[in-house]
Amino acid sequence: MHSFELFLPDNIKDASLRGGPNAVFKAAGTDLLDRLKERIENPETLINLLEFKKDLAGINPQAGGFDIGSLTSIHDIASSASLAGPEWRALKQAAETTATPQIRNRGTLGGNLLQKTRCWYLRSEAFKCLHGGRGPSCLAVDGENRYHSVMGTLDCMRVHPSNLAPALYVLGAELSTQSGEESNRFPIAELYPELPLASEAEHTLSDNEILTHIHIPAAVTGTSTAYVESREKLSFDWATTAAAVLLVMKGKAILSGRICLGAVAPNPIPCDQAAEMLAGQDASMELFGKVAAAAYAKAVPLAQNEYKIELGKAVLRDALAQASGLR
Amino acid sequence: MKNEHEMRVGFAGDNRKIKVDVPEGDLTPWDLDTKLESVGGRSDRIDAFAKVTGRAKYAYDINLPGMLHGIILRSPHPRGSVKSVDLSKTLDMPGVKAAVVMKQGERNRIRYVGDPVAAIAADTLDQARDALSAIVAEYEIEAHNVELLAAEGAPNLNENNISDPWPVPRPAARRRPADPDMELEVSEADVSAEGTWSMEVQTHSSLESHGNVVWYKKETDSAEIWASTQATFGARQALASALDIPQDRVTVRAEFVGGGFGSKFTPGEEGMACALLSKQANAPVKLMLDRFEEHTCTGNRPSAVIQIRAGAKKDGTVVAWDTRSFGGPGCNGRGGSTSHHTNYFDNAKHRRIHVDLATDTDASRAMRAPGRPQGVFAMEGMMDILAAKCGLDPLAFRLLNDNSELRKAEWQLGAEKFGWAEHYNASPGSGEDPRYLRGAGMASAFWGGMGGGKHRVTCRIHRDGSVESRNGAQDIGTGMKTLMAMLTAEELGISPEQIRVSMGNTNDPPGPASGGSTTTPSLSPAVRHAAGLAKQELGAKVAERLQVDANKIIWQNGHIGLQGGEMIPFQEACKLIGAEPIEATGIRQANYDGYQDNVCGCQFAAVRVDRETGLVLVEKMLGVQDCGLVINQKLAESQVIGAMIEGISYVLHEQRIMDPKQGRMLNGDFANYKIAGTLDMPEMEAIMYSVANGKNNVGAAGLGEPPSTAAPAAVANAVSNALGLPMRSMPITPDKVLAALHSKKK
Ligand SMILES: Cc1cc2nc3c(=O)[nH]c(=O)nc-3n(C[C@H](O)[C@H](O)[C@H](O)COP(=O)(O)OP(=O)(O)OC[C@H]3O[C@@H](n4cnc5c(N)ncnc54)[C@H](O)[C@@H]3O)c2cc1C
Numbered sequence A: 001m002h003s004f005e006l007f008l009p010d011n012i013k014d015a016s017l018r019g020g021p022n023a024v025f026k027a028a029g030t031d032l033l034d035r036l037k038e039r040i041e042n043p044e045t046l047i048n049l050l051e052f053k054k055d056l057a058g059i060n061p062q063a064g065g066f067d068i069g070s071l072t073s074i075h076d077i078a079s080s081a082s083l084a085g086p087e088w089r090a091l092k093q094a095a096e097t098t099a100t101p102q103i104r105n106r107g108t109l110g111g112n113l114l115q116k117t118r119c120w121y122l123r124s125e126a127f128k129c130l131h132g133g134r135g136p137s138c139l140a141v142d143g144e145n146r147y148h149s150v151m152g153t154l155d156c157m158r159v160h161p162s163n164l165a166p167a168l169y170v171l172g173a174e175l176s177t178q179s180g181e182e183s184n185r186f187p188i189a190e191l192y193p194e195l196p197l198a199s200e201a202e203h204t205l206s207d208n209e210i211l212t213h214i215h216i217p218a219a220v221t222g223t224s225t226a227y228v229e230s231r232e233k234l235s236f237d238w239a240t241t242a243a244a245v246l247l248v249m250k251g252k253a254i255l256s257g258r259i260c261l262g263a264v265a266p267n268p269i270p271c272d273q274a275a276e277m278l279a280g281q282d283a284s285m286e287l288f289g290k291v292a293a294a295a296y297a298k299a300v301p302l303a304q305n306e307y308k309i310e311l312g313k314a315v316l317r318d319a320l321a322q323a324s325g326l327r
Numbered sequence B: 001m002k003n004e005h006e007m008r009v010g011f012a013g014d015n016r017k018i019k020v021d022v023p024e025g026d027l028t029p030w031d032l033d034t035k036l037e038s039v040g041g042r043s044d045r046i047d048a049f050a051k052v053t054g055r056a057k058y059a060y061d062i063n064l065p066g067m068l069h070g071i072i073l074r075s076p077h078p079r080g081s082v083k084s085v086d087l088s089k090t091l092d093m094p095g096v097k098a099a100v101v102m103k104q105g106e107r108n109r110i111r112y113v114g115d116p117v118a119a120i121a122a123d124t125l126d127q128a129r130d131a132l133s134a135i136v137a138e139y140e141i142e143a144h145n146v147e148l149l150a151a152e153g154a155p156n157l158n159e160n161n162i163s164d165p166w167p168v169p170r171p172a173a174r175r176r177p178a179d180p181d182m183e184l185e186v187s188e189a190d191v192s193a194e195g196t197w198s199m200e201v202q203t204h205s206s207l208e209s210h211g212n213v214v215w216y217k218k219e220t221d222s223a224e225i226w227a228s229t230q231a232t233f234g235a236r237q238a239l240a241s242a243l244d245i246p247q248d249r250v251t252v253r254a255e256f257v258g259g260g261f262g263s264k265f266t267p268g269e270e271g272m273a274c275a276l277l278s279k280q281a282n283a284p285v286k287l288m289l290d291r292f293e294e295h296t297c298t299g300n301r302p303s304a305v306i307q308i309r310a311g312a313k314k315d316g317t318v319v320a321w322d323t324r325s326f327g328g329p330g331c332n333g334r335g336g337s338t339s340h341h342t343n344y345f346d347n348a349k350h351r352r353i354h355v356d357l358a359t360d361t362d363a364s365r366a367m368r369a370p371g372r373p374q375g376v377f378a379m380e381g382m383m384d385i386l387a388a389k390c391g392l393d394p395l396a397f398r399l400l401n402d403n404s405e406l407r408k409a410e411w412q413l414g415a416e417k418f419g420w421a422e423h424y425n426a427s428p429g430s431g432e433d434p435r436y437l438r439g440a441g442m443a444s445a446f447w448g449g450m451g452g453g454k455h456r457v458t459c460r461i462h463r464d465g466s467v468e469s470r471n472g473a474q475d476i477g478t479g480m481k482t483l484m485a486m487l488t489a490e491e492l493g494i495s496p497e498q499i500r501v502s503m504g505n506t507n508d509p510p511g512p513a514s515g516g517s518t519t520t521p522s523l524s525p526a527v528r529h530a531a532g533l534a535k536q537e538l539g540a541k542v543a544e545r546l547q548v549d550a551n552k553i554i555w556q557n558g559h560i561g562l563q564g565g566e567m568i569p570f571q572e573a574c575k576l577i578g579a580e581p582i583e584a585t586g587i588r589q590a591n592y593d594g595y596q597d598n599v600c601g602c603q604f605a606a607v608r609v610d611r612e613t614g615l616v617l618v619e620k621m622l623g624v625q626d627c628g629l630v631i632n633q634k635l636a637e638s639q640v641i642g643a644m645i646e647g648i649s650y651v652l653h654e655q656r657i658m659d660p661k662q663g664r665m666l667n668g669d670f671a672n673y674k675i676a677g678t679l680d681m682p683e684m685e686a687i688m689y690s691v692a693n694g695k696n697n698v699g700a701a702g703l704g705e706p707p708s709t710a711a712p713a714a715v716a717n718a719v720s721n722a723l724g725l726p727m728r729s730m731p732i733t734p735d736k737v738l739a740a741l742h743s744k745k746k
């Protein structure tokens, strides 16, 4: 990597004030350091947020839900007794299936939501692509795209890599950020660009804005959630497709549902229309099959990734079956 | 002079006495009737503690005062030539101490992305990397191709079937054996089948990357080298020549090696670069490759397409077997051959044709049983297809056709221990479980690996009772050091913990390169011989002390002396040695004719396939394997289990993915190059089948490669059994499984 200055702030405010176009926040650095070592990013200053880890780590019960500090490790989420119930299970499952034990021990929730796409063209210094800001076009669109987007009609075929984001979508999470003195609170969907073009950054935070907390609201009675992903092997693999679901159940009947897909498009994809098909129906594999088909109705595969559509549907059916107790 | 000696050889099901010619001075060979103490046990590796605590020092761990860090500028283009390289600006960069051009004059061809162009050494690795961008290299770029099936001479595959008439091989193709009219043979069989198998490039992925620390010292015109190598003596020769100094002034050390799998036989261009940089800077230089270089510049197991047509009689006897294969060895255009044993069709008409196709990619290298897992994957796949056509269970079909009595015994033992009847899916492609399909498969192993060479081993016994066994070759992780301790201990009647072993230093006696599964069978007889000679000397001293004839002396329970008379403990006996230790040099004698020249084995796998996600999980695997005399059960089993792990990873996950346009690997790191991990592992068992092969005074045979030839095929056949469709393309990833399930629905 290139040399940089390492800034060790005392508190969130100091950290934020040092933010800017040539500086970058570092949490555990498990994602960031890979990018620096590959020299695809070369900041002048690294601002180490772990200096005030104690202020921003922890899962705290709050009004029936939780406030989770952005520096909480993925392992702490995966092993949290507070999140063990069916209403939070999606988050726990998403955390458990993330990365390796070592990465889960170090990597933070905030860093997971803000990590860069794993597109292999973008991640290599040798390839110069549009989204990487170094080339005229997307190299994946007619290159090696077996793991890329099946929902991409835009100019960048990347997929969103975070396991935890889809789970937080269905849980209705909100995020708090701080820039200097100013703080802000907004729904998780606003963390990601509305139109994820190649020219857009992968998240909407400004360069002095620090993600501080993730808020999960109280769950309605009868809530049950699940997160399921497909992958090529069980020990450490990125999801090829993922689905997080939330169902509010009364007996066998589904009162309402939420669905969010991961790893199939540049953003997590909430599927509200498909989810509406669940309301007022009894849980059945047949219903879930129709819902999954609807969720992927607009999918457009690239040359090498048609299999992801079928996989994505299977994973969504499985998530719905788990949440409804059918499996 | 040779002495005729009678010994009992073979295995439980077939043991007999044979006469062998034992060279003068050799020890009496061990056989089935020999009672052994240490040998055959389950000792831990003698270096296990050093390894797990990080005390073991690999080349990568060596750091010396004033050491520089080397790095290589590699071509970003897959094909062309280097027009010029200008190092002048680089030499002015901070910390840079040396720079060399690696492509010039006649030798300026660029053959793949990563071909070395120049190398520099600087005070820190980051300085070296910064300085790379100051090298001005000009290239003449040519059109390239990195895809096997787009190479000149590639077969025109039509949906993975052989649709054309069997193409006539190019003249360059090798034919083995001489060409019968195979077309006729196959078409006249009662039952025939044909198919195409394909497989991708697998990289060696050794945990320790390739590289060296070279310390050239101008004052003495000598060098000390720490190498990650499979051949210390070969490394000394090559690096002495690169440094242009006599070999006697070069010491190569490789006390611990973090894996090689066939890719570390020579110091390679990185070794040459390191030597030149060290000489230029007159300072130690460390040049270890990074993970991307490791995946892209240090060889690989080549990709291949294998086509088979075969025929059998109604009763299941194989009558014709015709194989042709295309290998993708990369830029060298050779070395991509695939192969199989012929135990199933030695009595049938058979032929094998191979053609290598060149691509603009890194050249392949030997990798654990070069060519075999590929060839066996196709052969065993075809065996199951033919078995089904003959209405026979895969086990019955193999028992009928296998002409190895040893392996037949192994099939039967393995099938019983594995529970073949219970795991085999008799209605392939179906099952009661709504989510998972299950199936089982099997495959055979075969290899040579009897060892040889005139290697030497030193054994020293000191006055204080300490014992050394020394050889200059490397233990690349197979456990040779442990075997040296056990063999020496056995001969001296003491415990292995009392032996200090040294390997991996070229100042010690010469030993082999570790390849072809030969290190253990090549060195073991010399280890035993050295200990035996040292024992004779100590025995003579005891005889002198007891004032008896040396041939009256016996060794028993760690004591030396007279039958029914005075017995002196080993430790006490050593006090008869003066300040100069006993030192004996054992010599590896040529192999005797012996009982057999190969090893066999078989493996079984049971899998579960997720009908919805296409994910294959291996649930259970069992291997039966012989390797002559088993010196250490635990280490032997660990070779078999390691081979199964590697096989699962190869057949289900591993593949080099290239960007065709830039000709560059896209998954050249451990985040994207997928290797099976702990959660992907089945319940595994290895059963060692002991065979006295009568080849030398120990009778050990190679074990590194044989079990790795069977594992991928066993798993692939299990998946095919579960799906009710032959899976002929590896790696068997979920997308391929889903496509297969779809094709069935249609
Ligand atoms: C081998 C490996 C496997 C992985 N597998 C998976 C997987 O299967 N599923 C999955 O979801 N993820 C996976 N990941 C990603 C992993 O979860 C992230 O690397 C990790 O969570 C990032 O956390 P971190 O604290 O290390 O972030 P860092 O690397 O420190 O930061 C990541 C990014 O977020 C920014 N950032 C971090 N915290 C803040 C904050 N509080 N405010 C503002 N900006 C911030 C940084 O500037 C940086 O751009 C994997 C990573 C690796 C290395």
Ligand code: SF4
Pocket: A117, A119, A120, A121, A122, A129, A130, A131, A132, A137, A138, A139, A140, A141, A148, A155, A156, A157, A158, A198
């Ligand atoms: S998918 Fe996006 S990140 Fe990947 S090559 Fe295309 S533009 Fe670049």
